[in-house]
Amino acid sequence: MHEKKRNRQVKQMSRRAVDALFQALYLLTDIRFLLRETAPDHELDDEQKVRAGKAIEKLKKQVTILEEELS
Amino acid sequence: MKCTATIDTREVEELYVNIDPIQAGGRLTVDAQKAAIAYSDGYSVCDNCLKPFRLDYINKPPIAEFHRDCAEWLNMDAVRLVPGARRGFQAVASSLVEKGDPVLLTALSHYTEFASLEQAGADIHEVPKDDRNHITAENTAARIEEVTREAGKAPSLLFVEHVDYQYGNVHEIAEIAKVAHQYDIPVLLNGAYSVGIMPVDGKALGVDFIIGSGHKSMAAPAPSGIVATTHEYENIVFRTTQAKGDITGRTFGIKEVEMMGCTLMGVTAVGLVASFPAVKERVLHWDREVENANRVVDALCAIEGTRVESDMPREHTLTRINTLDSFDMVAKTHKKKGFFLSQSLKKKGIIGVIPGSTRVWKYNTYGLTDAQIAHVCRAFQDIAQENGLNVQ
Numbered sequence: 001m002h003e004k005k006r007n008r009q010v011k012q013m014s015r016r017a018v019d020a021l022f023q024a025l026y027l028l029t030d031i032r033f034l035l036r037e038t039a040p041d042h043e044l045d046d047e048q049k050v051r052a053g054k055a056i057e058k059l060k061k062q063v064t065i066l067e068e069e070l071s
Numbered sequence: 072m073k074c075t076a077t078i079d080t081r082e083v084e085e086l087y088v089n090i091d092p093i094q095a096g097g098r099l100t101v102d103a104q105k106a107a108i109a110y111s112d113g114y115s116v117c118d119n120c121l122k123p124f125r126l127d128y129i130n131k132p133p134i135a136e137f138h139r140d141c142a143e144w145l146n147m148d149a150v151r152l153v154p155g156a157r158r159g160f161q162a163v164a165s166s167l168v169e170k171g172d173p174v175l176l177t178a179l180s181h182y183t184e185f186a187s188l189e190q191a192g193a194d195i196h197e198v199p200k201d202d203r204n205h206i207t208a209e210n211t212a213a214r215i216e217e218v219t220r221e222a223g224k225a226p227s228l229l230f231v232e233h234v235d236y237q238y239g240n241v242h243e244i245a246e247i248a249k250v251a252h253q254y255d256i257p258v259l260l261n262g263a264y265s266v267g268i269m270p271v272d273g274k275a276l277g278v279d280f281i282i283g284s285g286h287k288s289m290a291a292p293a294p295s296g297i298v299a300t301t302h303e304y305e306n307i308v309f310r311t312t313q314a315k316g317d318i319t320g321r322t323f324g325i326k327e328v329e330m331m332g333c334t335l336m337g338v339t340a341v342g343l344v345a346s347f348p349a350v351k352e353r354v355l356h357w358d359r360e361v362e363n364a365n366r367v368v369d370a371l372c373a374i375e376g377t378r379v380e381s382d383m384p385r386e387h388t389l390t391r392i393n394t395l396d397s398f399d400m401v402a403k404t405h406k407k408k409g410f411f412l413s414q415s416l417k418k419k420g421i422i423g424v425i426p427g428s429t430r431v432w433k434y435n436t437y438g439l440t441d442a443q444i445a446h447v448c449r450a451f452q453d454i455a456q457e458n459g460l461n462v463q
Contacts, residue, residue, distance in 0.1 A: 022108070022109065025105075025108050026105045026108070029101060029104050029105050029108065030101065032085065032104070033101045033104070035085040036084050036085055036098075037440055037443075038442075039084070039085060039086060039087055039088055039420065039443070040086060040087050040088055040419075040420025040421070040446070041420065041446075
C-alpha cells in the first residue's frame with residue numbers, strides 16, 4: 001500500500017487519539033518509576049518533584065486531547 | 072487493588088523496597104515497561120517479519136541489531152534469544168552431549184543445569200566446592216581426571232557458574248576454562264547472575280558459551296534469556312533444520328533446530344531489547360552496586376550474632392546471611408515465631424525475605440538507590456534493637 005494512502009487511512013482512525021493514549025501511558029509509566037525509585041516513603045526531592053510536575057502537566061494535555069477526540 | 076476480577080494488581084515494586092534474591096536484576100527499566108505496553112499482544116514483534124522469516128532477522132523493532140550488539144558486548148561471536156537461561160542450557164546440552172557422555176557441572180549448579188543434561192542422557196558428575204564455597208581450577212582438573220578415568224573418555228561439556236545462586240560468590244572462570252580446554256572440553260558459563268548486571272567478557276574468560284537470564288539479570292520480562300557462542304560452535308548449536316516432509320516434501324528454510332524456529336515473539340523479546348541500552352550502561356556502575364551491598368552487609372554484621380556465609384567483602388549483590396545467633400534467637404520466643412522478621416521488614420516497607428526465614432537466608436540489593444540502601448540498613452538494625460539484640 002502506498003505511504004500516502006496508508007497515512008490517509010490512519011488519519012481517519014484518529015491518529016491523534018492513539019498517539020495521545022500511548023503518550024499518556026508512557027507518562028504514567030514515568031510517574032510509576034518515580035514511585036518505584038522513591039519507595040517505600042515516596043519522599044520526593046526537589047528534582048523528583050520537578051519531574052513529577054512536568055509529567056503530570058504533560059499527562060493533562062494528553063487527556064485533554066483524548067477528550068477532544070473521543071467525546 | 073484488583074487488576075481484573077480475579078487478579079490482584081502487582082504493586083510491590085511501587086510500595087516496597089524489594090530485596091528478593093532472584094528478582095532484583097530482572098526489574099524492568101522504564102523503557103522496557105513502555106515497550107511492554109506497546110507490544111503486549113502475542114505476536115507483536117512479528118508485524119515486520121520479512122523473508123527469511125526468523126526472529127533474529129527482524130529490523131523493526133531492532134531485534135537483529137540487538138543480536139549483533141549483544142554478541143559484541145559479551146565479546147562473543149553469535150547470540151540468540153531464548154525463553155530463559157534454562158533453554159540455553161538445554162540447547163547447548165542437546166547439541167554437544169551424546170547419550171551416556173560424561174559431563175561436568177558443579178556443586179553449586181542450578182537444578183536446570185542438571186535437568187538439561189539429564190534430558191540429553193548425560194552421565195552427570197559434579198566438581199566439588201572448596202572450603203570457601205568456591206569452584207576452583209584445581210578441583211576442576213582433579214575431577215576431570217577422575218571422571219575421565221572412570222568413564223574411559225573425557226567429559227563432553229563443562230557447566231560452570233560465573234556467580235552461583237547459593238552464595239553469590241564470583242568464581243575463577245578464566246582459570247577453570249583454561250584447565251577444561253587442556254582436555255578439549257567446551258565450557259558453558261552460566262551467567263544468570265552476571266550477564267546484565269556486571270561486566271562479562273567471553274573472550275577474556277575463555278568460555279565457549281555464555282548463558283544469560285533476561286528476567287534474572289537483564290531487566291526483561293520472563294521467560295527470556297540469551298545464549299552466546301563462538302564461531303567454532305555457532306553452526307553446531309544454531310544449526311538449521313534439514314527436515315523434509317516425506318509426503319509433502321516440505322522443507323523449513325533457515326529455522327534453527329535448537330531454537331525451535333523462533334523463540335521470543337512478543338513482550339519478552341521487546342522488553343529485553345528495550346532494556347539493553349540501560350543494561351549496557353548499568354554494568355559500568357557495578358562497583359557502586361558492590362559498595363552498596365557491602366554497606367548492607369556491614370549493617371547486618373553490626374547486629375551481634377550475625378555473620379555472612381558469602382565471600383567477604385562482598386563482590387556481588389546477592390548475599391547469603393546466617394542469623395542463627397541473632398534473629399533466629401528472637402524467633403524462638405517471639406509470638407510470630409520465624410515470621411516476625413519478614414513481617415517487621417514489611418511494616419518498614421521492605422519485602423523479599425522469605426516469610427519464616429530467620430536462620431540462613433539470602434537477599435539481593437541490586438538496583439536500589441542510595442536512600443533505599445540506607446533505609447534497608449536502618450530497618451534491619453531497628454528491628455534488631457526493637458527485639459533486644461545488641462547492635463554495635
